[in-house]
Amino acid sequence: MTVERILHHFPLDPASRQVRLVLGEKRLAFTEVSVRYWERPRELTKMNPSGMVPVLVETPAGGAPLILCEPRAIIDHLDETVREPPLFAPDPVERAEARRLISWFEGKFAFEAGGYILHEKIEKRLLGLGAPELANLRQGKEALKNHLFMLDTLLQAREWLAGRRLSLADFAAAAHFSVIDYFGDMPWREFPAVKTWYMKMKSRPCFRPLLNDRWPGLHPAGHYDDLDF
Amino acid sequence: MTVERILHHFPLDPASRQVRLVLGEKRLAFTEVSVRYWERPRELTKMNPSGMVPVLVETPAGGAPLILCEPRAIIDHLDETVREPPLFAPDPVERAEARRLISWFEGKFAFEAGGYILHEKIEKRLLGLGAPELANLRQGKEALKNHLFMLDTLLQAREWLAGRRLSLADFAAAAHFSVIDYFGDMPWREFPAVKTWYMKMKSRPCFRPLLNDRWPGLHPAGHYDDLDF
Numbered sequence: 003m004t005v006e007r008i009l010h011h012f013p014l015d016p017a018s019r020q021v022r023l024v025l026g027e028k029r030l031a032f033t034e035v036s037v038r039y040w041e042r043p044r045e046l047t048k049m050n051p052s053g054m055v056p057v058l059v060e061t062p063a064g065g066a067p068l069i070l071c072e073p074r075a076i077i078d079h080l081d082e083t084v085r086e087p088p089l090f091a092p093d094p095v096e097r098a099e100a101r102r103l104i105s106w107f108e109g110k111f112a113f114e115a116g117g118y119i120l121h122e123k124i125e126k127r128l129l130g131l132g133a134p135e136l137a138n139l140r141q142g143k144e145a146l147k148n149h150l151f152m153l154d155t156l157l158q159a160r161e162w163l164a165g166r167r168l169s170l171a172d173f174a175a176a177a178h179f180s181v182i183d184y185f186g187d188m189p190w191r192e193f194p195a196v197k198t199w200y201m202k203m204k205s206r207p208c209f210r211p212l213l214n215d216r217w218p219g220l221h222p223a224g225h226y227d228d229l230d231f
Numbered sequence: 232m233t234v235e236r237i238l239h240h241f242p243l244d245p246a247s248r249q250v251r252l253v254l255g256e257k258r259l260a261f262t263e264v265s266v267r268y269w270e271r272p273r274e275l276t277k278m279n280p281s282g283m284v285p286v287l288v289e290t291p292a293g294g295a296p297l298i299l300c301e302p303r304a305i306i307d308h309l310d311e312t313v314r315e316p317p318l319f320a321p322d323p324v325e326r327a328e329a330r331r332l333i334s335w336f337e338g339k340f341a342f343e344a345g346g347y348i349l350h351e352k353i354e355k356r357l358l359g360l361g362a363p364e365l366a367n368l369r370q371g372k373e374a375l376k377n378h379l380f381m382l383d384t385l386l387q388a389r390e391w392l393a394g395r396r397l398s399l400a401d402f403a404a405a406a407h408f409s410v411i412d413y414f415g416d417m418p419w420r421e422f423p424a425v426k427t428w429y430m431k432m433k434s435r436p437c438f439r440p441l442l443n444d445r446w447p448g449l450h451p452a453g454h455y456d457d458l459d460f
Contacts, residue, residue, distance in 0.1 A: 050331075051381065052339050068324060072338075074303075075330035079323060094308060095297060101304035102279075109301075110281050152280065 004063045007032035010046065011056040012039055013215040014124055014184060016116065017073045018056040019177035024077050026208025027173070028084045032058075040128050077170065091167035100164035103171035107178055111149055116178050118142025123185050127220065143187060150193045157195035176203040180212055186223030190231065205229055233292045236261035239275065240285040241268055242444040243353055243413060245345065246302045247285040248406035253306050255437025256402070257313045261287075269357050306399065320396035329393035332400035336407055344378050345407050347371025352414045356449060372416060379422045386424035405432040409441055415452030419460065433458055 009025065009032045011018035025032055037046055039055045047053045050071035058076045061067040070076040081089045090097045107116075119142040122134035153175070156163065163171040179200060182188050190197040203209060213227035225231040238254065238261045240247035254261055266275055268284045278286045279300035287305045290296040299305040310318045319326045336345075348371040351363035382404070385392065392400040408429060411417050419426040432438060442456040454460040 052335060068327065070327050071331045072334035074334050075327045078330055079327050082326070083323065094312065097311070098297065098299050098304045098308050101307055102300045105301035105303050106281060 006061045006063075008035060008059045008061075009033070009056060010035045010037045010049070010059070012037055013212075014120075014181050014217055014220070015039075015055055016112070016120075016178045016181050017054075019180060019212055020073055020174055021056045021058065021076050022211060023173040023177060023208050024080055024089065024170070026211065027087060027089075027206070028080060030080070030084060038128075040125070081170075089170040089173075091165065091169055093165070093167075096165040096167060096169065100169040100171040103163055104174045107171075107174045111178060115142050115145035115149055116182060119146065119182055119185070119187055123187075124181075124220065143189075146182070146187070147189060147192070150189070150196055154193040154195045157199050162199070172199075172203060176200065176209070180209075184215070184220075184222045184226055186225070201229070201231075204231075235290045235292075237264060237288045237290075238262070238285060239264045239266045239278070239288070241266055242441075243349075243410050243446055243449070244268075244284055245341070245349075245407045245410050246283075248409060248441055249302055249403055250285045250287065250305050251440060252402040252406060252437050253309055253318065253399070255440065256316060256318075256435070257309060259309070259313060267357075269354070310399075318399040318402075320394065320398060322394070322396075325394040325396060325398065329398040329400040332392055333403045336400075336403045340378055340407060344371050344374035345411060348375065348411055348414070348416055352416075353410075353449065372418075375411070375416070376418060376421070379418065379425055383422040383424045386428050391428070401428075401432060405429065405438070409438075413444070413449075413451045413455055415454070430458070430460075433460075 007025070007030060009018075009021065011022065011034065013019075013036060037043065037055050039046060039053065042053055046055070046057070049057045049059070049069050052071065054072070056073060056076060058070040058080075059067050060070065060079075068079075070079055077089065090100055118138050122139045122142070126132060126134060153163070160166070162168045163175055179188055188200075190200070204213070216222065236254070236259060238247075238250065240251065240263065242248075242265060266272065266284050268275060268282065271282055275284070275286070276282045278288070278298050281300065283301070285302060285305060287299040287309075288296050289299065297308075299308055306318070319329055347367050351368045351371070355361060355363060382392070389395070391397045392404055408417055417429075419429070433442070445451065
């Protein structure tokens, strides 16, 4: 069945990037609409009352559009309707581990590390709230190192974050890191196992569109789109 | 296959309650271990590095224990391994709507409403941080009303939160509301459709254990365990 897909997203939003990676991994074509969500556009709140991106609109040929809001709803729907490649290993232990890590990134990591850095580097710029507060940036970067230390330890013993199989946990983590990396704030050299893993992620075809993202006034670090960084 | 289940939880934690409701709904017996998570007990961080409850340990007869951390991992695992009753309707539209609402409660609702109220009423008490700040409580209760208004509108047109079928969205919402209701802070009378829905939820057998919860020094409102409130 042919399905037309339109993704409403913001290129430097980790949740939007996670959905783009999943669409790419499942080789699903889609039309992109870049949304200035911080201006609270009416078309966005009409689709998603929470006012957040990403929103995916799926329209089957001759059918009614299905409006999918919030990353979990979008991704679970895609994984249920387009089975290949699956986003979770068949092994229940690896599935549980992948989901633990996804919650870790959406909760603890975003709260302690990513949120601080992206608020200072992106949101303040977009909202015209002035220059980044250095104390907040420092706090975010300190927390980032603690999280990377934990992941480096995991990745010294595993090929992928949740175990032997690539899973949604890898896309969730890579989506968060890739935005921080846009600003050159990932201390790759201190965490070699994470760096090796990220090189593998960055080389996947689904990653290519993210490496081409540019936002006016926000310049990426020199190595941002370099596969051999 | 016989599986022994031990749930490490805190009775007044919405995430723990959501898992208890799911275990109850699927008629799965389990042993409860009440955890004072705010004291950061070593046994808890050994199981779950994030230091959060709930944690479910499943041990199949003669097998190795599986430690499930974070509500999403626990609940998805239970729904995949114990199919009846399913936690999502078969209809993709209802599934997507249920997942949108679950994200709403875990994100927006907890951030704007529930988190304020529970921090002031529970966490400050447990951590010895003094009396509730009235301005924060007021802000949380104002936000709560906005959320309830939105849900009341939904429930005027639907039997359950996501549509025609009971789903995990109902358990997620009821778990959050039930803790606020413990403190008598749910303005039921102003939102009759939400109240009718909550009466149905409260009457389900899976809800019974929650209504028996009591925590030393934190007294429930008089109507808390009343099915006809």
